[in-house]
Amino acid sequence: MxxxxxxxxxxxxxxxxxxxxxxxxxxxxxxxxxxxxxxxxxxxxxxxxxxxxxxxxxxxxxxxxxxxxxxxxxxxxxxxxxxxxxxxxxxxxxxxxxxxxxxxxxxxxxxxxxxxxxxxxxxxxxxxxxxxxxxxxxxxxxxxxxxxxxxxxxxxxxxxxxxxxxxxxxxxxxxxxxxxxxxxxxxxxxxxxxxxxxxxxxxxxxxxxxxxxxxxxxxxxxxxxxxxxxxxxxxxxxxxxxxxxxxxxxxxxxxxxxxxxxxxxxxxxxxxxxxxxxxxxxxxxxxxxxxxxxxxxxxxxxxxxxxxxxxxxxxxxxxxxxxxxxxxxxxxxxSHFTDWTIAHVHIGAMGWNGFMIFGMIYWLWPRLFNTKMYSEKMANGHFWIGTLGMIIYAVPLYWAAITQALMWKEFTPEGFLAYPNFMETVTQILPMYYLRSFGGLLYLIGFLMFAFNTIMTARSGKLIAEEEASAPALEPMKKSRESGETPHRWVERRxxxxxxxxxxxxxxxxxIELVPGFMVKSNVPTIESVQPYTPLELAGRDIYVREGCYTCHSQQVRPFRSETERYGEYSKAGEFVYDHPYQWGSRRMGPDLAREGVVGGPMYKSNTWHYNHFLRPQDVIAESVMPAYPWFISDQIDLEAIPVKIRAMQTLGVPYAEGFDLIAVENLLKQGQSIADDLKSNGIEVEKDREILAVIAYMQRLGVDITKSHK
Amino acid sequence: MANDEQYNQETQDSKLMIDHDYDGIKELDNPPPPWLMYIFYASIVWSVFYVFYYHVYDGPSQIDEYNTEMAEAEADRPVNNFDEENIVLLTDDAAMAEGVKLYASKACDACHGASNIGADLTDNFWINGGDVASVFKIIKYGKAEKGMTPFQSQLTDEQINQIASYILIKLKGAPTTNTKGPEGEEI
Incomplete structure (x- = not known):
């Protein structure tokens, strides 16, 4: 050969x-x-x-x-x-x-x-x-x-x-x-x-x-x-x-x-x-x-x-x-909607992904640069501080997760939620968040030691850019299976x-999992009273998506007493047929919003409440950890995009009437005006084309449709 | 080292797969650990039972579970002897102390204070009536369109009575942070 x-x-x-x-x-x-x-x-x-x-x-x-x-x-x-x-x-x-x-x-x-x-x-x-x-x-x-x-x-x-x-x-x-x-x-x-x-x-x-x-x-x-x-x-x-x-x-x-x-x-x-x-x-x-x-x-x-x-x-x-x-x-x-998931993925990302990559590069760098590792001691230090960081990150989050889940689910002997105020269940776990941040800091310090060590290793040697190797050429071999060759060994060479x-x-x-979801109608029972969003609500929904609200708020009430008491009726498949994309979320840093707009429901808030809350959440809920969104009030809704969005939705099968795109902006401003009027009656002046109105309109629409009978 | 000797002996016997050499990496002909395979088979059997139980023998759906949970909760609910038709204004210190505590714990001030979201409770003007029965009803059943939370799912009738009494006796006439001005009828 x-x-x-x-x-x-x-x-x-x-x-x-x-x-x-x-x-x-x-x-x-x-x-x-x-x-x-x-x-x-x-x-x-x-x-x-x-x-x-x-x-x-x-x-x-x-x-x-x-x-x-x-x-x-x-x-x-x-x-x-x-x-x-x-x-x-x-x-x-x-x-x-x-x-x-x-x-x-x-x-x-x-x-x-x-x-x-x-x-x-x-x-x-x-x-x-x-x-x-x-x-x-x-x-x-x-x-x-x-x-x-x-x-x-x-x-x-x-x-x-x-x-x-x-x-x-x-x-x-x-x-x-x-x-x-x-x-x-x-x-x-x-x-x-x-x-x-x-x-x-x-x-x-x-x-x-x-x-x-x-x-x-x-x-x-x-x-x-x-x-x-x-x-x-x-x-x-x-x-x-x-x-x-x-x-x-x-x-x-x-x-x-x-x-x-x-x-x-x-x-x-x-x-x-x-x-x-x-x-x-x-x-x-x-x-x-x-x-x-x-x-x-x-x-x-x-x-x-x-x-x-x-x-x-x-x-x-x-x-x-x-x-x-x-x-x-x-x-x-x-576990779902709590920090358990967050802790779980960090064991995977910090421990499995991170540590395997650290190990690989510590082994690889001296070989690539034809030298020894700059400091084996520092690499060992990185290992210990990284491991410690991971533990101090994850353990408090497991604790936080179980604490919060139990608080969400606890009822008093009178049959009331023991912690009806969602905020209490957040305030309770904040100390765990300080600890987890400290764990993350340790992990970062280890990472910086790793970066320094690898840079110094590279500088102490010289890259072997072209590494010589030799091997015999591969002889042709017949495609069919040879006698004595296992089927797997056979496929391994092809x-x-x-x-x-x-x-x-x-x-x-x-x-098998995806196709029935599209083909079989019984998988999504339709609800006749569920209607497409108005242009203003749609604009609000796009802002909701833009701000990444789903990273902290779910839109999915599960069929548990603890959730229907706190949020309202549990969510139904047919309610989401116009949600491109869906926004169910996976973590509740704040409460679920699936029934936010249901008047008379446990989650409903007035327009004034929402306005104040978006402007400065801590003015309304003192311990709130939500960011403020002052730009909702100064920024205008992107009106030019509205007809394009309506047409895109029509293409996706959302039943807006033919030609609705042409009157969508007018419709939007009209609805905006009505919310602005309501705010004005409570002493708040805001122009009818501001983002805040769109977001409020979306909030007030959430979960409402199934409470209405079909027109 | 002892470990190396042991290892060399182990790899010299037939367990090393002769034609497996990938950049110097060799492979051993060990079978998978039996415990691993048994648990794997067990998980497959369990899965078959799971699917049969829920989808062939119609085990309880999540909605069935929910209905059961709600029925049990309803059965466990304590009997309420509070007489809602004849609400009395409480004036004793104990009621006032409870009232102020509940007023704070339910964060009433978040809306009925400086944020101007809800009505001013310190002046003499009342939108929904200024007697204890009216205030009680608003707290208990809420006022949906204004965003007033119905507290019947959070507080007992006795507690609502305490808050209503506290509002009418202590809060009314106290210094205000609400700047909306008078709303409703003067009583």
Missing amino acids: EQQTFYYDNKIVRLFGGVTILWGVVGVLVGLLIALQLAFPAMNFNLPWLTFGRLRPLHTNAIIFAFVGNGIFTAAYYSMQRLLKTRMYSDLLGRIHFWGWQLIIVAAAITLPLGYTQGKEYAELSWPIDIAVALIWVVFGWNMLGTLAIRRVRHIYVAIWFYISTFITIAVLWIVNNLAIPTGWFESYSIYAGIQDALVQWWYGHNAVAFFLTTPMLGLMYYFLPKAANRPVYSYKLSIIHFWALIFLYIWAGPHHLLYQALPAWAQSMGVVFSVMLLMPSWGGMVNGLLTLRGAWDRVRDSAVLKFYVVGVTAYGMSTFEGPLLSLKSVNAI WVPFTIWAFIAIAIGSI
Whole structure:
């Protein structure tokens, strides 16, 4: 066999690794700021672009797509070249991928604080950026599959199975969930409404966790952990079983984000059972990782890299145990809408994603720069302060979650809610928020030590830009299965069928869960009195989305006595058919708003109340942690966009009368005037085209329709 | 090291998969841990039972659960002996002390104070009547279109009586922060 010499491209690895550190620091810093905002509302600074509702999406998107995203690209570009014994397929595609992705991040960092958002969690980026992400993602996939095509290793290693599943699944999820009709350069309406939007969104949201934060991380683990430990992978058979079980089962589990909500029972049950079945396939990854360290435990004591991996993999095991637990309806009834979810994802993001990436880069940097780590001691320090930070972050939030959930649900012997004032249940947990912010600060300090250590390591050495390697060329081999070859071993040497099988595995659950939601009418029982929003209410709804109100307020009353007493009638699927996008939310920092407008209901407030409350919440509710929105009063409603929005809604099937777009502005101003008149009668002067009127109109519409009989 | 020797012995036997070498990473031929597989199978069996119970044998839906919960709460509700037709203005110190406490804990001042959202309760002008029975009814049943919360789901009738009495005896005539001016009839 002819021995061929070739060069690994390490420059691209350094590029991705470097920005992983940079964006990671930014993402954690924004996280610390928003943690402080929840504890001290003055930290919102009365500036639109610094309010919690706009920065929280920036934090989540930065951690997921900028920090973890670049981290997994670092892992993929380094490990694929070596596992396939070839340079990447194309240097140019690699550069387009790198610079394209960084431009996307910059665009996100500008547009999200400006309030350009789709209003769906982790899918906030506006439509032009979504298109850019899809294109760059295809570039990544093209480069990856191209590399598989030119490989010098016959069989594809388990790490790359996970990379392949990542590429195809994220492509599918991203495109389907982000389908929208543009109404401006950065504005759009989701093509889905209500429960369909919720179902698609959590199919996406849950599997962004699965295929962006989990499968590529497992790929990373399968290369970098045995490398650092210098031990063989514990079980090849377990790799096969947990890989296929994981990708097949994961895709179904999304509805567990919507338990006890206005979702058909069958979809909720799918969310429950597939989450429970997912436990052991998830643990397969943890077990294979930890057992690979057999015989290397003595070195864990001295090696920061191995320590990061041990805690990272253990954090993965903890959060994948917690996931199925939170998917049981009885547990979810308590945990949902509380900080439990927040604590849960931070064990995953800080522990699993963060620590695996730290371990990888600490191991990688001395090798890329042909030197020793600048300070092993500082890396160990980072490990301890990071672990401590994670614990001090998460434990208070678990405490806060259970405290608040129990307060929400407690009744007095007279049969009244023990804490009818929502604010009491927030004030009670604020001390936990101080602690969690401190935990976040410790984690940030560790992160800065990591950044410093890696920069100094790079400076003490010199990048091996082109790393020489050699391997024999791959001899042609017949496509059909050889005798004695197991079926899986057979498919491992053929990347096209492998990719197709992986696609089929994720397509089955996707189709079975999503398609009936669109095709079967009985899944969304219609309610005749539910009518489209007026133009003013629609404008208000868009402002609600823009400000990220859903990051703190839900619009979903679950069928529990504690919720119907506090908020009013439980939510019905048919109420949301004109909600593009749905705004059910996932956390109640403030009360649920689904029945905000029901006159005579427990949530109803007068126009005057809303006006004062938006202007300065603390004037109305002294301990409120809500940011003030003074710009609602100074800013005018974007009237030019109204006809465009009405037409977009008509395209989506919202039954506005033909030609309504032409009279929509007139209609809007008329309704605005009536609210302005009411405010005036209470001594408040406001012009009829101000945003505040639109937001108030939307608040007063929320949940009202089912209380009316059909006209 | 002892560990390494043990490891080498282990990897020299048939457990190491000979043709598996990926950039130096080798794989062992260990079976998956049996406990892991058993729990996995058990979770599949549990899932089948779960779906059968709720969707084939029609186990309780979340709305059934809700109706049960509400019926139980209704059955547990204490009997109310308060005579709503003959409300008496309370004047004793104990009632005043309770009244002021409840007035604060329900944040009445948030609307009936400087924010001008609700009516001024310190002057002699009353929109919905200034006797104890009228004030009681407004607190208990609210005034929906004005945004006045119906407190019947938060306070007992005795407590509402205490607040109403406190308003009429102590609050009426006290210094005000409300700047709306008189509303309603002077009583």
